[in-house]
Structures are given as C-alpha cells and as structure tokens.
Amino acid sequence: MGVILSLFINLFRPTYTPTLYFPTQPAYLLYRKARHSNECITTSLRDVIEGHCRTLLEEYRPVWWLPGGHIQTGYCVVGDFSTVDKVDYDRKLLRLKDGGTLGLDFTPPASERTLSEDTPIIVVMHGLTGGSHEAYVRSIIAPTCTPVEQGGLGYRAMVVNFRGCAGTPVTSPQLYTGGHTDDLRQALMYLSQLYPEAPLIGLGFSLGANVIARYLGQEGNKSRLLAAAVLGCPWDLVKNSERIEGDLFYREIYSKALARNLLKMLRTNAAHLSRLAAPHTPTAQALANTLQLKSPYLKDFDVAWTSVAGATYPPFPMDSADAYYEWAGSAQHVHNIRVPLLCVNASDDPIVRDLPIEEVRQNGWVCLAVTRHGGHLGWFEKPEKGDREAKGWFGLRRWVRKPVLEWFRATAEHLVGEQREIPELYEQGGWIVERGRESLGFREVEGGGKVIGVEGEAGLLAGL
Template sequence: MAPLLKSLQEERGRRYMSTPWLSSPHLQTTFFRFFGRPPVFNYRREILITSDGGTVALDWLARSDVMEKKEGTGNDEADEDANTPIVIVIPGLTSDCDSVYIKHVAFYMAKRGWNVVVSNHRGLGGVPLTSDFFYNGGWTEDIREVVQHIRSRSPDVPVFVIGTSLGANMMVKYLGEDGDDILIDGAAAVCCPWDLLLCDRFIGRHVVQGFYDKVLGASLKHYAKKHQDLFTRLTDWDGIQKACSIRNFNTCGTCPVGKFDTVDTYHRQSSCAGYVGRIKVPLLCISALDDPVCTKEALIWDECRVNNNIVLATTQHGGHLGYLDGIDAKGIWWVRAVDEFLTVLGSSKLIKRQNKMPDFLLVGPQKSLPDKDLVKKTWNQIHFGNLPKMAKIFIRRLMDEF
C-alpha cells in the first residue's frame, strides 16, 4: 500500500480545508441537503431479485451517459462502457439514488470515467418490499448478491465499492466476512460509524445530537409507512408509530424482523469494527473528527493500523458526509479524494484480479428484470439459482436525504 499512498500524495498534494463560512459540523452536515442543487441526469434502472425474494433497484449511470457524444461513435462508446471499471455506491440510512449527495457522487464519478451503479436498499428507490425482510445496519447479503450479479456479467472489469455512513458499515462488514473470497478490487468507506452501540449511546445522550436522532428516527418511520402492510404483520407497529429515535425504531422493527434478542445485541452483532482484521483488499476510510452523527470515539485506530490493506484518513472538520470546500461550497472533497484513490488503485498492482469465476456464479445468476416487468412477476417465474442464503419541510427534506 505504501507505493499507492506515495503516488496518491504526489497527485493530490493538499489537505482538506472546509468552506470558511461552513466551519460548523452541523452546517457541513445539513447545508448541502437543503441548498445543494443536484446534477440533472437520468439513471438506467435494473431490478435484481435476490435469493430470498427481495427486490433491489440498481440505478446505473455510465460514463457515456454524461460525456459529450461524438457523431458515429455509438458502438465504440458501448465497447468502452463494457470495459470501464465499475463503482458500486452503497447509500446511508434511508438514502437512495435520488438523495442529493448520492446524485453528486454518481455524476462526479461518471464524469471522471467510471461506470456507476447505486445499489438502493430494499424498499427504497421506489420499489416495494417483496420478502419478509428489510435491511439493517449489519445486513450484507444484498451487497454480496449485487457484487456477484455484476461480476457474473463483467468478470474481467475492475469493480470497486463506495459505502457511505450506515452503508459504509455494511460494506466494511461484508469485506471482512468474505476475506480472501471477496469479488471486488478495492473500496472506500466514508463517515463509517464503526461501532453502532457507541454511536447509539453518543447520539442519544447529547442535546444537539438528539436532533439528528429524532430526524433519522422520523425517516425510518417514513420508510415503515411506505411499507405498512409488511411492517404491521412483522413488527410492533404501534411501537413504531410512537418511535421518536433510531433506537426506538430498532427495538420495535429491526429486532423482531432480524431476530435480535435486544437492540444492543443488534448493535453489537452488526458493527463492522470486529471484521476489519479480515479485510484483504485495499480500503480507504475517511472520517471527520467533528462528525455530529458518528462519534470519533468509535474510530478503530489500532485495528486499521495493523491491517496493511487499510488507510484510515481523518480530518478535523467535515461533519457527516459534508466535506464542502471552496469559497462557493460547490465541491465535495471526499468524493474527489475517493476518485483519486480508486484511480491510482486501478492502475496499481494491488488489484486482486479474478482469474477464475467462482463456481456459484456459473450455476445461475440472480434474475434481473426490467423495471416495467416488476409488477408482473410471479414467484414461480423467478429462478434464483444455487445461491447462498442470505429519515414542516425542513424535517422532511432532511430525513429524505439521510
């Protein structure tokens, strides 16, 4: 990893400096979600049916979708897209493809020459919940099946993953679970919570953090109301309606569905910190020490230090998924940093190339359905193959973006 870092340092040459009039972590965290104008573009949607009958919306933005098209280069662009490295983006808690920061990530990375796919969590991105399970902070099976699906179609193309906030926790846990068998070439975790129990206690004990707790709890309630039929049947619906925090929601919803005895059991078992030692691919972790949602006390300095595959980069400022820089606050520093890391990584010898496709990808990949056929599908039409088992306008706008 040392040569990679030296190359990256030579290419970048400067540290993060926040926008002067947005030095507060709370302004950094909320400003972009209220006032940031997302780029305008259209995704290409793909629907993936997972092995347990769940539905995941994959929203693609290819490099050719945002590049200026030249006459007579249609086939050439298609060929280039087929050989372009892929970046999978895992959103944070109740974020999806239309969240402001996710759209900025997708557009910037595509402009920089990547094929980007946003892997929406179950029940988000405008798709229904089609199985008796919804995602949680430790649920990695959907990431695994998305990666398997993409690998089955593009076995020779470098594949990277970017996880944000809770999505970073899920991604890091997945990297550790799969270890040497991982099917991706590198990853980046931005504002990862690391220890969900510590973060739960942090956000529940402080007055200012209590605001974020209520907003995020409201976003989870909004998610549940979108899928009320399933939540009424599988969870403590009365408790969810009264929930005013993330912890309340997890107690009444996440624990019954995920079969966790207590909410603290869920936090302990779902935290990614315990899986860091088993990560075998290059991983860049970016965290702000003033993050108002994910406490710096949860940062796992020693674990990252002893794993030569991991770089933990911390900044004094940045907030939670903020990192706005420049006098006009139009740029997101962490997006550029991740792009530069993955670009250098892609041209290095650290990529773990897949010389042979795993046997389970050859048995029969998951069924991928066009979006228009989603409502028409029936269970007996779906072939799963032999796969492993597996957030008043202010408040509304904020909770829709987390």
C-alpha cells in the same frame, strides 16, 4: 523576535491536513506501472496513497461560513443541489432467492453512450434512508462517469438501493439493516456475471459504508471488490448510539430526525410488508408496534422494528437494540480485510463517535484518513477560481470527491488483485448462484426503467 513569533504561531495554530493512519506492518500489492500494462511492481498501500492520492497530503479547509460539523452536516440537508451533478440511471431489478428485490441503478445510461466490457465499475452503497438520487452520491458519481475527453474518469457506476428505498419494490417481509451484506454480495455476483472483465471498486456512504466494510471483512481474499473507499462509516454502532441517545441536544436533533426518516420509509412500504408478513409472526407484530410510534427516537425505532424484523432468519429477532448494534458494527471486521480500503472520516462528525485506529494499524490493507472538519458526509469547501464543478448555493463543492477520484484511478487502473480467490458462479434451477454458497442467488426480472438522479425522496437528514 519575528522568527520566534512565527514558530509559536505555527506550533499552536490548528492543522488542516488530514491525519493518515497507516498499518505498522504493510501488506504488499502487485501494481501495474500503467493501465493495461503487463509490467508490474510490488508496492505498499502507503506508497500508493502517497504517490497517487496527493489530496490527502494537502490541507482541507472548510468554507468559512460552514465552520463546524453540525453546520456542515446541516447543509447536506438544506442545501439545494438539484442543479449540480446531474446523473441519470438505467434501473435493473433483481429477484433474490428469499423473494426480495434489489433496485440497481446504472450510469451512464445505455442510450447515452457505450462503454467497453472491461470499463471499471464503481459499486455504491448509500446512507441510512437514501438512494441513487442523494446529492453526496451524485457528487462523486458525476465526475467518475463523465467521459475522459470532458475531464472525467469515463467509468461505469452502479448504485445498490436498499430494499424499499428510492422506489425499489418490496416483495418480501424484510427491508434492510446496517449489518446485512447479502444484498451487496448478490449485487456483486450479478455484476461479475454481467461484466466478468471489469474491475469492481466499492464506494460506501455512512450506513452503506458500514455494509461495505463488513462485507470486505467477511469475505477476506474472496471479495469481488478489488478495492473500496468508505466515507463517514459509523464503525461502532454501540458507541454511536451512546453518543446520540445520551446527550439531550444529539437526542432531540439527530436521533429524532433519523428515526423520523426511518419511520417515513417504513410507512411508505407498510402496505406491502403487511401483505407479505404472515400473521402472528415477529415481523407482523413489529410492524404493528412500530407504526404506532409517535415522534420516536432512533433507538425506539430500532427496539420496535430493526432488532426484531431486520430479517426473517437468525440472528433475528434479537433481544434488544444494543444486541443489534453490537452485531452490525463493522469495526470488528477490519482485521480480516484483504483488499485495499481507504476510509475517510471527519473528527467533528456529530453522528460517528469512535474510529478503529488500532484496528487499522494492525491491518496492512487499510488506511484511515481523518479530517479536522467536514461533519457527516459534508466536507464542503470554497471552490478554486474558474472551477466548473462548483455550482448551486454559493458555489460550494465537496472536497472529498478529489481524494476519492484519485483513489479510483490508482486502484481500478493499476491494481492487479492477485491475492483474491473469487468463487465460481453457475446456474441452478433458474437462479445464478455462487459455488459453496447456494442459499444465495438471483435472477433479473422485468421492471426498472429510467431514473432521474435529482428526483428523490426529500426529508430532514435524508440519506444520512
């Protein structure tokens, strides 16, 4: 009787082990047996994950007092993370050919320690209105860039702050959207010139995850990223909008909060945008219309601003927010990704609706891990006894940092990436450009300086 009862309980109790979706036909990777070794084997993405990312094969149980996706997501906002995962940065400013400026935050700072030229670099894209100060960014960057002798990976990291975010100066009549990949593309060109021997590994959160996934699909085997991980990627913006705008609770809580942050960010940069946008242009009119909005929903903001002034060139201005969502989604690009990509989503994420399971199954370069719990960029768990990483309120830590750090080590230190055909960089009229794509280009400009990672923009659902 006891055996039958045990089997019954095991059959119906919830499982907390992440569900892993692998491709039906694997792609094969050239993989070093050891870091810096010339001895290689041919293996599959599944073998790499099962052999080196063991955390994805084990249970993730959220801490008991943060049981659901809404609460996990909410704790991302109200939790005090100012005393944990401290990260300081050196900021570099890049001027782009279109007149815009990128704020690139590097850690560890040059004054803190010197790393070799071939040290792996984690390239980070943050969430909707965030920046390098966000707690979820620091939670992974801190152990990644901690010296090996102190238990970290000893890597370098660079956070690409969206235009107008985290104090990045606005020098063109354009901010950013979830579909634009050129700013990431030019930041990677800069890194390739600065550290030509360093493997570049992408890390994206939420909207930044969408940008990285789109970039990988657009570039195919020309990606400057050797591999990437994307967390809480929204994938299908049309279906996400239907969920957030079509339900009263989601509309009043999430849609309004996200729009409030976007409107705050736009108002912060409004004076510069007004000066830079020529009168009577779509951008100038969109700015005036959007600044008049009172307590808008997310779609209201995207109708007034994003779909119109997302860029000063085609396909903008667009006819509707839905047209922008259709264009910007990353799920449609999954089939063309040609470098290893680990995707982690939570099934109780209140912001992300549909996941590209079928698309993943058809691409040997992509694995999707879905946790039962975790919310949007939460994944809080109870720390193990004696865990020095867990500080702050009630000693929580983010579970997701463990598989991501395993993924970094598995790819940055072992993956060869022989299938890539990376375009040449050269100087043209004072700009560094990429052969075959000369419309893009950058040059470093004065400014930047020190950035203290825990000092950022506060606000409801900031960075999500």
